[in-house]
Amino acid sequence: xxxxxxxxSQFNQLIARRVRENNVYCQVEPSNIPIEKIKALHPEGxxxxxxxxxxxxxxxxxxxxxxxxxxxxxxxxxxxMHYMVHILGGKIKKASKREYGFASxxxxxxxxxxxxxxxxxxxxxxxxxxxxxxxxxxKITASTQNTPIAAIANPEKKFYGLQLHPEVEHSINGSKMxxxxxxxxxxxxxxxxxxxxxxGAVAQIKEAVGDKKVIMGLSGGVDSSVAATLIHKAxxxxxxxxxxxxxxxxxxxxxxxxxxxxxxxxxxIKFVDAQDKFLTALxxxxxxEKKRKIIGNLFxxxxxxxxxxxxxAEFLGQGTLYPDIIExxxxxxxxxxxxxxxxxxxGLPEKMKLKLVEPLQLLFxxxxxxxxxxxxxxxxxxxxxxxxxPGLAIRIMGEITEKRLNILREADALLLExxxxxxxxRKLWQSFAVLLPIKSVxxxxxxxTFANCIAIRAVTSNDAMTADWAKLPHDLLGKISNxxxxxxxxxxxxxxxxxxxxxxxxxxx
Ligand code: XMP
Numbered sequence: 352x353x354x355x356x357x358x359x360s361q362f363n364q365l366i367a368r369r370v371r372e373n374n375v376y377c378q379v380e381p382s383n384i385p386i387e388k389i390k391a392l393h394p395e396g397x398x399x400x401x402x403x404x405x406x407x408x409x410x411x412x413x414x415x416x417x418x419x420x421x422x423x424x425x426x427x428x429x430x431x432m433h434y435m436v437h438i439l440g441g442k443i444k445k446a447s448k449r450e451y452g453f454a455s456x457x458x459x460x461x462x463x464x465x466x467x468x469x470x471x472x473x474x475x476x477x478x479x480x481x482x483x484x485x486x487x488x489x490k491i492t493a494s495t496q497n498t499p500i501a502a503i504a505n506p507e508k509k510f511y512g513l514q515l516h517p518e519v520e521h522s523i524n525g526s527k528m529x530x531x532x533x534x535x536x537x538x539x540x541x542x543x544x545x546x547x548x549x550x551g552a553v554a555q556i557k558e559a560v561g562d563k564k565v566i567m568g569l570s571g572g573v574d575s576s577v578a579a580t581l582i583h584k585a586x587x588x589x590x591x592x593x594x595x596x597x598x599x600x601x602x603x604x605x606x607x608x609x610x611x612x613x614x615x616x617x618x619x620i621k622f623v624d625a626q627d628k629f630l631t632a633l634x635x636x637x638x639x640e641k642k643r644k645i646i647g648n649l650f651x652x653x654x655x656x657x658x659x660x661x662x663x664a665e666f667l668g669q670g671t672l673y674p675d676i677i678e679x680x681x682x683x684x685x686x687x688x689x690x691x692x693x694x695x696x697x698g699l700p701e702k703m704k705l706k707l708v709e710p711l712q713l714l715f716x717x718x719x720x721x722x723x724x725x726x727x728x729x730x731x732x733x734x735x736x737x738x739x740x741p742g743l744a745i746r747i748m749g750e751i752t753e754k755r756l757n758i759l760r761e762a763d764a765l766l767l768e769x770x771x772x773x774x775x776x777r778k779l780w781q782s783f784a785v786l787l788p789i790k791s792v793x794x795x796x797x798x799x800t801f802a803n804c805i806a807i808r809a810v811t812s813n814d815a816m817t818a819d820w821a822k823l824p825h826d827l828l829g830k831i832s833n834x835x836x837x838x839x840x841x842x843x844x845x846x847x848x849x850x851x852x853x854x855x856x857x858x859x860x
Pocket of ligand 1: 738855
């Protein structure tokens with residue numbers, strides 16, 4: 352395995368993913384990880400990530416220097432390279448001008464990272480500081496026009512440094528450099544596959560849970576479905592899933608899930624109809640935060656009541672993913688870092704005295720999808736776009752009524768149908784309809800109308816932290832608009848949201 356040391360880079364998850372794409376397991380650890388812990392992991396190599404700090408700044412992140420005495424290959428990227436240069440006796444200089452964007456990388460000396468590469472290819476740079484003096488026994492292996500020391504190597508110790516960012520897609524040959532580090536320098540083996548993960552996870556769950564019962568809330572999303580299927584594979588009918596229908600679901604959602612999860616996967620699921628409860632509690636509520644609180648609290652209440660009917664449950668299953676775990680440690684870790692609670696069913700495990708089973712907590716989203724395929728879950732479910740816990744409530748601006756929910760359901764279903772027909776569903780992070788709290792005048796069949804307005808929201812994103820509005824083709828937008836106005840009663844206007852995140856958010860509330 353490989354350990355990625357987090358110096359605060361926005362790209363450290365990307366580094367981890369690049370490693371895993373090569374079927375090599377890796378873990379991101381905060382820079383203040385004790386050296387004993389690194390040793391205990393027995394890594395074949397260590398990657399020091401980039402970061403926003405400058406090496407001589409007060410409070411810039413550091414780590415135990417004895418890392419360089421372990422006899423383990425090290426690759427430093429950007430700040431990680433500066434740190435290595437600094438600790439081993441070289442010098443870093445604050446650049447007068449930040450180098451940001453593309454540069455041509457000229458190979459100057461032999462370096463296993465550049466094996467089989469022709470000199471002069473595009474790489475992506477983003478740095479203020481640069482190395483100006485190398486530690487002993489290091490050589491410069493590549494330069495760019497603005498950065499004479501763009502790559503360094505100490506082949507004897509197997510220490511390598513890259514000023515460029517090999518992990519971003521824009522760096523041509525970047526993935527290859529990482530591959531070469533893994534296989535030519537660290538001599539890793541390719542044994543991290545979803546099949547091996549599945550078998551290992553099933554064995555671990557069996558051992559941890561034994562013949563005890565696990566309860567789990569299913570949302571119909573990818574993560575909880577895959578987690579439940581995996582747990583089910585390990586303990587079968589001792590997994591009790593609960594799906595709460597809060598009345599805020601999309602058109603035919605419940606039927607689709609029943610087909611996918613019960614018919615196809617044989618999960619033991621109790622569907623709880625709590626529509627009236629939620630809609631009554633939401634009556635007259637227009638404030639977005641109030642809506643969210645009411646829905647969150649009611650969910651816990653309903654889930655808890657159902658769970659208490661399952662005698663002797665000792666575990667709660669959850670679909671927590673690796674990015675949640677990484678984000679929950681602060682960039683530089685340490686005892687003072689704030690641990691965010693990522694429990695989807697907030698507070699339940701403590702309150703109900705349940706132990707957690709979180710079998711996906713080492714996986715990224717794309718790996719969860721691969722695991723889902725390995726488990727036999729069908730593509731429709733695996734490639735679902737995310738849907739928020741509070742459901743359509745935060746896509747109806749203003750009061751939530753049965754009538755308004757139905758208008759939105761119809762419009763949303765048409766929109767999704769057209770997005771799928773256009774082959775765009777998987778390319779978009781999310782695409783959905785929003786019902787606005789305004790009415791406007793229109794004319795239909797020579798008659799004046801005064802009806803509701805739907806907004807189309809479609810975004811591209813990798814992680815929902817940032818997002819861009821999707822540049823949907825005009826003819827597709829036209830088709831969606833026509834169909835919604837013609838086929839959904841009480842809609843006479845459709846608008847398209849062209850706001851990115853930031854400054855907007857993906858959802859409207
Ligand atoms: P925003 O609107 O904050 O959304 O840009 C980012 C992503 O999170 C989803 N989202 C939620 N998911 N419970 C969830 O499970 C929630 O309360 C919630 N709010 C937003 C949203 O759909 C988007 O993918």
